[in-house]
Amino acid sequence: MQGLYETVRKAQEVVQVEAVRVQKELAAAEFDGYCEGELIKVTLSGNQEPVSVDITEAAMELGPEKVAALVNEAYKDAHQKSILAMKERMRSLAESLGVPPGLGLS
Numbered sequence: 001m002q003g004l005y006e007t008v009r010k011a012q013e014v015v016q017v018e019a020v021r022v023q024k025e026l027a028a029a030e031f032d033g034y035c036e037g038e039l040i041k042v043t044l045s046g047n048q049e050p051v052s053v054d055i056t057e058a059a060m061e062l063g064p065e066k067v068a069a070l071v072n073e074a075y076k077d078a079h080q081k082s083i084l085a086m087k088e089r090m091r092s093l094a095e096s097l098g099v100p101p102g103l104g105l106s
Contacts, residue, residue, distance in 0.1 A: 014097065015097060018093050018096070019093065022089045022090065022093055026046030026047065027046050028046065030043050030044070030045060031046070031078045031079075032078060032081075033076065033077030034077055035059075035074040036070075036073065039058055039062075040054065040055050040059050040073075040074045041054040042054075042074040044075075044078040045082075046086065048082050
């Protein structure tokens with residue numbers, strides 16, 4: 001029974017170390033999102049924190065309401081890319097640890 005306990009404890013340590021590594025990788029990553037026509041670009045960190053917003057002159061000519069809608073669209077695009085990257089990294093982590101699909105860390 002002691003051997004099983006040690007095996008489980010070591011497995012938990014490996015999972016914690018790997019999860020921290022994945023979190024650090026994601027925190028260092030940046031994801032660009034664009035609105036239709038790429039008039040606006042929003043960049044988010046892997047933690048979904050805003051990094052920057054770039055608005056073209058052409059977008060500015062559309063007026064404040066349209067610019068707000070386009071910023072929102074670009075933000076959603078960047079957020080979706082960030083979430084997909086997180087899910088993929090967590091899936092890879094679970095796979096590398098031998099966790100069966102459906103019981104993963106994502």
